[in-house]
Amino acid sequence: MARIVVPSVEGILTADEVQATVDRIAEWQLADGMIPWFPGGHADPWNHVEAAMALALGGRVAEAERAYDWLVGLQRPDGAWHQYYVEGGVEDDKFDLNVVAYVAAGVAPLPAHARPRLRRGDVARGREGHRLRARAPAAPRRDPLGPPRRRHAVALRPAHRLVEHLPLAALRHRPRRGARPRAPRLGAELGAARRRHRQPRGRRLRPKHRWAMDWYYPVLGGAVVGEAGRARLAERYETFVDDERGVRCVKDRPWITVAETCECVMAHLAVGEREIGERLFGWIQQYRVESGRYWTGTVYPDLTHFPADEQSTYTAAAVVLAADALWGEGPTSALFADHDAVLPRLLDIPDDDPVRD
Numbered sequence: 173m174a175r176i177v178v179p180s181v182e183g184i185l186t187a188d189e190v191q192a193t194v195d196r197i198a199e200w201q202l203a204d205g206m207i208p209w210f211p212g213g214h215a216d217p218w219n220h221v222e223a224a225m226a227l228a229l230g231g232r233v234a235e236a237e238r239a240y241d242w243l244v245g246l247q248r249p250d251g252a253w254h255q256y257y258v259e260g261g262v263e264d265d266k267f268d269l270n271v272v273a274y275v276a277a278g279v280a281p282l283p284a285h286a287r288p289r290l291r292r293g294d295v296a297r298g299r300e301g302h303r304l305r306a307r308a309p310a311a312p313r314r315d316p317l318g319p320p321r322r323r324h325a326v327a328l329r330p331a332h333r334l335v336e337h338l339p340l341a342a343l344r345h346r347p348r349r350g351a352r353p354r355a356p357r358l359g360a361e362l363g364a365a366r367r368r369h370r371q372p373r374g375r376r377l378r379p380k381h382r383w384a385m386d387w388y389y390p391v392l393g394g395a396v397v398g399e400a401g402r403a404r405l406a407e408r409y410e411t412f413v414d415d416e417r418g419v420r421c422v423k424d425r426p427w428i429t430v431a432e433t434c435e436c437v438m439a440h441l442a443v444g445e446r447e448i449g450e451r452l453f454g455w456i457q458q459y460r461v462e463s464g465r466y467w468t469g470t471v472y473p474d475l476t477h478f479p480a481d482e483q484s485t486y487t488a489a490a491v492v493l494a495a496d497a498l499w500g501e502g503p504t505s506a507l508f509a510d511h512d513a514v515l516p517r518l519l520d521i522p523d524d525d526p527v528r529d
């Protein structure tokens with residue numbers, strides 16, 4: 173078995189500190205593999221997978237495999253997962269597109285010898301069946317074919333790319349002769365809509381001006397790249413970034429969230445702005461506690477925590493993923509930080525191109 177080298181960020185976070193953070197995630201994993209946000213809390217597939225990725229990066233491969241086994245065991249026949257789970261069952265039965273697509277991205281940190289433990293057919297259905305069917309007309313919120321959430325773009329391209337390097341390849345969708353592949357085309361349509369500030373497929377989406385994720389996710393997900401990506405990040409940097417503190421989750425709320433700051437770190441890395449990424453990553457170390465966990469959110473100026481006293485597993489995982497991206501020496505370091513090196517380019521779809529299945 174190949175030795176796993178834990179990431180570090182010189183002058184900011186040591187490998188031992190990253191390992192401690194990974195170990196704290198493992199401490200809160202349940203016996204069945206579920207990784208709740210905190211003891212007694214719920215889990216959602218997106219943050220569960222993010223935590224599993226962090227476990228793998230810290231050498232906790234058995235725990236990561238157990239996390240994926242839990243996820244596969246809960247997958248519906250149509251390839252979807254519900255929004256929230258608690259120990260022993262479903263807490264919220266809504267469906268959210270990003271939590272399905274992101275599963276494929278989570279496979280990346282697993283060593284090759286561990287990948288066959290995933291149930292190939294189930295993961296392929298999650299990647300192809302539900303995500304591609306999400307192009308159907310808008311439906312009620314509780315319907316699995318409902319409108320996409322704001323986080324979906326970051327998962328689409330890794331999902332398409334990673335499947336070609338896994339045993340899932342034989343199960344993936346094969347387009348008709350002469351047809352363009354559907355997965356990258358879907359990503360292209362979403363990316364084009366983002367770049368042109370249009371509503372994809374005629375859907376009405378919620379306003380995108382308040383939330384930091386809607387500012388940097390098009391860059392992190394690869395829909396807006398290069399100079400356009402740098403311009404997008406610069407345009408609202410002062411709106412969401414508090415100097416020496418980090419990124420506000422919501423522009424008009426006085427709390428800094430570690431997870432959003434770490435994701436913003438990777439967005440800046442994706443467009444070559446390493447200095448800004450390192451600076452942001454350095455700032456969030458003030459929210460680290462002695463155990464290696466991190467406060468989810470910190471409210472200024474009174475320095476209380478929001479949610480109250482929460483140190484979530486997904487926040488710890490975001491720190492580990494950002495550290496890996498900044499480290500840049502691991503096999504998955506480029507997953508979110510170098511789209512050209514890891515992911516296929518999105519198709520360039522002209523404005524007058526009809527959207528067809």
